[in-house]
Amino acid sequence: MERPITLGEFIVENQKDFPYAKGELTALLSSIKLAGKMVNEKINKAGLSQILGKVDAENVQGEVQAKLDIMANNIFISTLKARGEIGGLASEELEDIAIFDDDIHKDSKYVILIDPLDGSSNIDVDITVGTIFSIYHRISEPGTRVTQEDFLQKGENQVAAGYLIYGTSTILVYTTGNGVNGFTFDPGIGSFFLSHSNIKFPKDGSTYSVNEGNYIHFPLGIKKLIKWMQELDEKDNRPYTARYTGSLVADFHRNMLLGGIYLYPQGSTAPNGKLRLLYECNPMAFIAEQAGGRATDGHRRVMEIEPSELHERVPFICGTSEMVEIAERFIEEFGN
Numbered sequence: 001m002e003r004p005i006t007l008g009e010f011i012v013e014n015q016k017d018f019p020y021a022k023g024e025l026t027a028l029l030s031s032i033k034l035a036g037k038m039v040n041e042k043i044n045k046a047g048l049s050q051i052l053g054k055v056d057a058e059n060v061q062g063e064v065q066a067k068l069d070i071m072a073n074n075i076f077i078s079t080l081k082a083r084g085e086i087g088g089l090a091s092e093e094l095e096d097i098a099i100f101d102d103d104i105h106k107d108s109k110y111v112i113l114i115d116p117l118d119g120s121s122n123i124d125v126d127i128t129v130g131t132i133f134s135i136y137h138r139i140s141e142p143g144t145r146v147t148q149e150d151f152l153q154k155g156e157n158q159v160a161a162g163y164l165i166y167g168t169s170t171i172l173v174y175t176t177g178n179g180v181n182g183f184t185f186d187p188g189i190g191s192f193f194l195s196h197s198n199i200k201f202p203k204d205g206s207t208y209s210v211n212e213g214n215y216i217h218f219p220l221g222i223k224k225l226i227k228w229m230q231e232l233d234e235k236d237n238r239p240y241t242a243r244y245t246g247s248l249v250a251d252f253h254r255n256m257l258l259g260g261i262y263l264y265p266q267g268s269t270a271p272n273g274k275l276r277l278l279y280e281c282n283p284m285a286f287i288a289e290q291a292g293g294r295a296t297d298g299h300r301r302v303m304e305i306e307p308s309e310l311h312e313r314v315p316f317i318c319g320t321s322e323m324v325e326i327a328e329r330f331i332e333e334f335g336n
């Protein structure tokens with residue numbers, strides 16, 4: 001039986017997708033692959049190597065950091081820096097951008113934004129977590145230090161985006177604007193193999209992912225939507241079911257494969273929602289749209305939002321197009 005193509009072979013085969021790149025994006029995606037393997041190795045034995053639990057520090061979001069948050073952040077920064085393809089990096093775990101201020105990196109073409117370990121509150125209880133990444137061409141002149149503006153770009157400027165999901169298996173899913181493909185890691189061989197080719201959301205979806213513990217804080221439109229999804233249909237069947245893991249990557253991945261919608265609305269306790277525009281919403285929105293889905297803040301495409309600051313939060317509704325459109329209609333009719 002012919003074996004599936006590896007991620008490395010796939011990237012090279014699709015090099016033509018990046019007409020102006022001379023292999024830099026290929027090298028950048030390869031360094032993400034390497035860092036993903038290293039994080040995967042740490043996560044899979046976290047319970048044995050005293051790296052569970054929290055450190056007595058908070059990140060810029062005011063969230064208590066897990067030891068693995070910091071470890072994953074350091075692994076991605078060191079691995080991405082080692083390849084020389086990016087001039088700098090932004091991370092959920094860093095207050096400011098990390099500028100790689102040496103001659104090699106100053107000539108690079110790209111910048112990357114990462115959520116190194118999304119859903120990390122799940123780590124200590126062995127629930128799926130993920131890494132999310134978003135890649136842009138720099139705006140500033142090569143040969144100079146990258147600046148904040150290189151990172152504050154609209155999501156529609158992304159040249160690549162993806163995630164690693166560390167679940168029952170570890171899968172790297174990414175897009176460069178030519179569809180979405182998933183590669184499953186084979187630990188026995190140490191390579192990622194194409195396992196999910198040209199992923200598309202099913203036309204219909206019946207799963208909704210939202211933290212209903214925040215229901216009382218939700219806008220009326222979201223409250224009405226949730227109650228509508230809980231009603232019986234004309235045949236007395238329940239058309240929708242709820243699945244919420246507390247891990248965006250896990251909920252998004254399931255909804256993309258099986259159909260469904262993820263919502264993190266704004267609320268009285270989170271006026272702009274919780275998810276960060278630049279390194280959570282935009283990369284997931286890029287993937288969603290490339291897979292035939294839809295991603296909005298309730299009113300407009302997430303990828304059209306002009307960012308104003310690095311850790312900006314936006315309400316996020318993403319998934320099967322038809323379901324997102326229903327959500328937008330409830331918001332329009334009953335208000336935010």
Ligand code: P6P
Nearest residue numbers: 118119120211246247248249274
């Ligand atoms: P809550 C994880 O912190 C995260 O950013 C997403 O992965 C996840 O969907 C969401 O926050 C969970 O937040 O408030 O429901 O616990």
